Amino acid sequence: MLLQSICCVFSDLHGEDMSQLFVFPPGYDEIFLTNILLFQVTPDVSHERLSCKTFPHLLIKMINKSRWKILGLLAVFLLMVWYTISREESFDFHFQDEKMTCPFKEVEKKAAQLIPNYTREPPLFLHLKDYFWVKTPSLYELPYGTKGTEDILLRLLAITSYSLPENFQSLKCQRCAVVGNGYRLRNSSIGEVINKYDIVIRLNNAPVRGYERDVGTKTTMRLFYPESAHFNPQTDNNPNTLLVLVAFKPMDFLWMETILHDKKRIRKGFWKQPPLIWDANPKQIR
DSSP, X not given: OHHHHXXXXXXXXXXXXXXXXXXXXXXXXXXXXXXXXXXXXXTTSOGGGSOTTHHHHHHXXXXXXXXXXHHHHHHHHHHXXXXXXXXXXXXXXXXXXXXXXXXXXXXXXXXXXXXXXXXXXXXXXXXXXXXXXXSSOOSSOTTTOOTTOHHHHHHHHTTSOOOOOHHHHHOSSOOEEEEOSSXXXXXXXXXXXXXXXXXXXXXXXXXXXXXXXXXXXXXXXXXXXXXXXXXXXXXXXXXXXXXXXXOSSHHHHHHHHHHHTTOOOOOSSOSSOOOSOOOOOGGGBO
16 A cells, blocks of 8 residues: 555656556565655655645554654653663762760670670681691681681781781771772762771772762772772772782682782683782782
8 A cells, every 4th residue: 555655656746657666575664665755755846746645644654653663762762861860869978977976886796696606806807827736727618718728828828917907996986988889879979978987998899090079089998809809909099908808719819829929820710800910018918
């Protein structure tokens, strides 16, 4: 029907039968044929010579044929607009000032209720003496223990440290902020608020440079594993930032050993290739 209408219109314009000039494969899209009709009419042809019934009929058919496509595109567009606005929305981040009361040892009390035989005596980080002349070795392998990695840890802990900076221990009340790398702080403008916390812990390769206005500049600790160590230890941290290796498998300790001792790099055994060059100060690694 559409092909016949096109041929009739062109016959009316040119005074001859044009049906033999249009050869289309079976199932050709009617919308595309309509576009051919609309764009092939020459500008100098008077609109009065066109059939008054043909164009409205074709236009209605085109709209009916395309209405679901148009509605679908409109829905996708509105969804993209909503997603963009929701991402850029402002954050309501309430910061407690310096005059707040410090719940001294409140966390310790809660931990004692949840964890059997809880004590604060063990150090926060692994120490060389834990693996030198050890009488009670670990019962579990990584990530729940260190069974099977004692020799590697001896070599690794011999050149690293375990202590906390003195300013950590001198604070009676320590307020902590943990910053991830999930994009949620983009355009939040709370960088100065984060910097006011006593301890700022960043996870993995959470960026700092270029996003100071949103995420701050203070980094007390950065927790990472080899596959997430794709950050510059010098430019993305502070000079006294502690780099805390969270090991999940023996290869994680081996990677750190090759980096610090400048041995031949290990490329296998990781789900993602860790950095081969990593300029970090051994005294800052825990």
